[in-house]
Amino acid sequence: MIYGLIRVFLAFCAAFVVYLIYFLIIRPYLWRRKYQAYSNVLVGKKFSPIIGDLSNEMQCINDNKVHYSYYKELAQETKKYDLKAKLEGPESCISIISSKALKEFLNLQKTCVDRYYMRKGLAEMVIDSIASRKSTPDIQQRRKNVTQYLGLNSASKYIPHMIGCCEKIVQSMIEEKDSDIMHYMNELTFNVFTEVLFGSGVEKLVTQLYPYQNADGTTEDITLREILIRVSKCYIDQYYNPLTFIAPFLSISPFSSFISPDSSYYKLVNPYRRDHNNLQVFKRAIKNIVQTSSDTNSVGRKFFDLPELTERQKIDDLVGIMIAGSETTSHTLVSCLYFMSRHPETLQKLREELNREGLSKGEAFVENCTLETLQNCTYLSCIVKETLRLDSAVADTFDYEPSRDITICGVPISKGQRIKIDLLTNHFDSDKWLDPEAFIPDRHDTESEFFKESKEAGKVADVYARRSFSHGNRNCPGQSFALLEARIVIAYLATHIDYEFDLEVENEQGVGFGLATQFLPRIRAKMHGQN
Numbered sequence: 001m002i003y004g005l006i007r008v009f010l011a012f013c014a015a016f017v018v019y020l021i022y023f024l025i026i027r028p029y030l031w032r033r034k035y036q037a038y039s040n041v042l043v044g045k046k047f048s049p050i051i052g053d054l055s056n057e058m059q060c061i062n063d064n065k066v067h068y069s070y071y072k073e074l075a076q077e078t079k080k081y082d083l084k085a086k087l088e089g090p091e092s093c094i095s096i097i098s099s100k101a102l103k104e105f106l107n108l109q110k111t112c113v114d115r116y117y118m119r120k121g122l123a124e125m126v127i128d129s130i131a132s133r134k135s136t137p138d139i140q141q142r143r144k145n146v147t148q149y150l151g152l153n154s155a156s157k158y159i160p161h162m163i164g165c166c167e168k169i170v171q172s173m174i175e176e177k178d179s180d181i182m183h184y185m186n187e188l189t190f191n192v193f194t195e196v197l198f199g200s201g202v203e204k205l206v207t208q209l210y211p212y213q214n215a216d217g218t219t220e221d222i223t224l225r226e227i228l229i230r231v232s233k234c235y236i237d238q239y240y241n242p243l244t245f246i247a248p249f250l251s252i253s254p255f256s257s258f259i260s261p262d263s264s265y266y267k268l269v270n271p272y273r274r275d276h277n278n279l280q281v282f283k284r285a286i287k288n289i290v291q292t293s294s295d296t297n298s299v300g301r302k303f304f305d306l307p308e309l310t311e312r313q314k315i316d317d318l319v320g321i322m323i324a325g326s327e328t329t330s331h332t333l334v335s336c337l338y339f340m341s342r343h344p345e346t347l348q349k350l351r352e353e354l355n356r357e358g359l360s361k362g363e364a365f366v367e368n369c370t371l372e373t374l375q376n377c378t379y380l381s382c383i384v385k386e387t388l389r390l391d392s393a394v395a396d397t398f399d400y401e402p403s404r405d406i407t408i409c410g411v412p413i414s415k416g417q418r419i420k421i422d423l424l425t426n427h428f429d430s431d432k433w434l435d436p437e438a439f440i441p442d443r444h445d446t447e448s449e450f451f452k453e454s455k456e457a458g459k460v461a462d463v464y465a466r467r468s469f470s471h472g473n474r475n476c477p478g479q480s481f482a483l484l485e486a487r488i489v490i491a492y493l494a495t496h497i498d499y500e501f502d503l504e505v506e507n508e509q510g511v512g513f514g515l516a517t518q519f520l521p522r523i524r525a526k527m528h529g530q531n
């Protein structure tokens with residue numbers, strides 16, 4: 001009997017080893033070889049089992065510095081191709097690079113390309129949200145709700161609230177003198193969102209402390225904002241954790257594709273179990289905030305009152321928006337401040353424009369900051385656009401998949417293959433942008449000298465050369481909100497503070513503040529115009 005059991009156990013171990021060899025080495029190797037045959041597909045120079053082509057990303061994260069800089073470095077080489085065949089760990093992914101490939105991809109979206117049901121990284125945090133689901137009519141309706149509640153016209157009523165959030169942050173930054181700017185921008189975008197989503201009177205609730213389990217087993221009481229930042233970072237780390245790819249059954253149920261995702265939470269070991277528990281603390285608190293908020297007109301309440309959605313869908317849509325909207329915007333703000341600090345002439349020019357439009361320090365700012373005034377501030381828009389071009393918060397989109405075998409630019413792509421849109425390479429394409437690595441906001445102003453110079457040099461950026469918010473029927477529905485918020489915050493900070501970044505950071509080449517960056521620069525801020 002005992003020998004029988006040992007034999008079964010050994011047979012199981014042998015089968016697992018064979019599975020690992022096939023899954024980690026043979027399958028990725030064969031996939032890579034398939035695409036090496038196509039001259040318009042970029043395939044990594046060397047085959048690295050297990051980590052695949054993630055080595056660049058991992059190196060950047062481990063070096064605790066420059067993020068996405070490898071996209072810039074490789075852009076001139078990458079842009080020669082239509083597609084990139086990339087191994088993310090042992091998992092394969094096709095990246096859409098050229099404008100031609102993107103056009104074909106968007107065309108296929110109309111018939112047979114849709115979201116891939118992603119169970120890793122940030123998507124795993126909100127598996128019942130819009131972002132992880134196929135484009136069924138109800139998902140399209142849920143996307144419309146986001147644009148309707150947070151689109152430009154609806155969002156403009158939050159301008160006074162956004163300014164109020166800026167006032168508080170500036171006060172704290174000046175009091176602290178030497179401050180962690182990422183932390184402050186996170187706090188700012190989080191505060192903006194909480195009031196927009198949960199209405200007035202939630203401040204007490206969002207400053208309340210909640211238990212958070214640390215990796216060392218201790219429990220700490222922290223705010224919801226801090227939980228969201230930490231949990232998001234943990235889920236990004238899960239994405240790069242080899243266990244997530246090698247043994248997915250440790251983190252999600254093997255039956256999740258067959259049964260309702262509602263029953264698929266299946267966290268066997270840490271960090272998956274711990275991260276999941278912390279996330280549930282956050283979600284329960286969000287539900288409680290919406291249900292107990294006295295403001296029945298809040299966006300959160302509107303989401304909650306939609307009768308056709310399950311409670312999980314409602315919560316995941318809300319939390320999804322908080323993740324998609326607050327971290328991306330805060331990282332963009334840090335980037336923008338950083339570029340203006342490196343190029344003081346741009347900050348000076350911006351201040352002159354704001355001054356002309358009556359946006360100066362104090363009450364004048366509050367009085368004059370309207371949608372119309374902001375729309376007159378061309379240079380302000382250019383600064384935000386140029387920041388998004390040079391340092392997009394995300395390097396590629398969520399995943400897509402075809403429902404049948406397809407070809408893009410003559411390259412066959414099998415049914416179910418993960419596909420993403422590369423969002424950065426085109427931003428550094430020297431055929432489309434003059435001096436692409438430089439921070440030149442004027443390039444986005446069709447009236448500017450630099451724009452004319454670019455045109456004369458034959459560099460004209462087509463619509464697909466700007467990709468920060470992606471394209472197609474699953475692009476970012478929060479674009480207007482993000483751009484409005486970024487313009488208000490940058491205008492407010494430019495008129496209210498003088499600031500300096502750490503010299504060490506200022507002198508670093510290729511600095512970036514994309515989502516998984518480990519860069520936490522400090523700035524010294526004082527009231528604008530004071531000694």
Ligand code: HEM
Nearest residue numbers: 130131324325328329332397398469470474475476478482
């Ligand atoms: C600078 C700020 C932002 C950037 C750079 C950004 C970028 C993106 C990108 C690249 C995607 C993926 C699109 C795709 O898969 O093709 C996305 C999706 C999404 N974003 Fe944003 N975003 C930002 C701000 C916001 C804001 C403020 C909101 C909410 C108001 C938001 C809500 C969403 C949602 C809900 C999705 C999923 C859309 C879907 O799957 O249909 N984002 N965003």
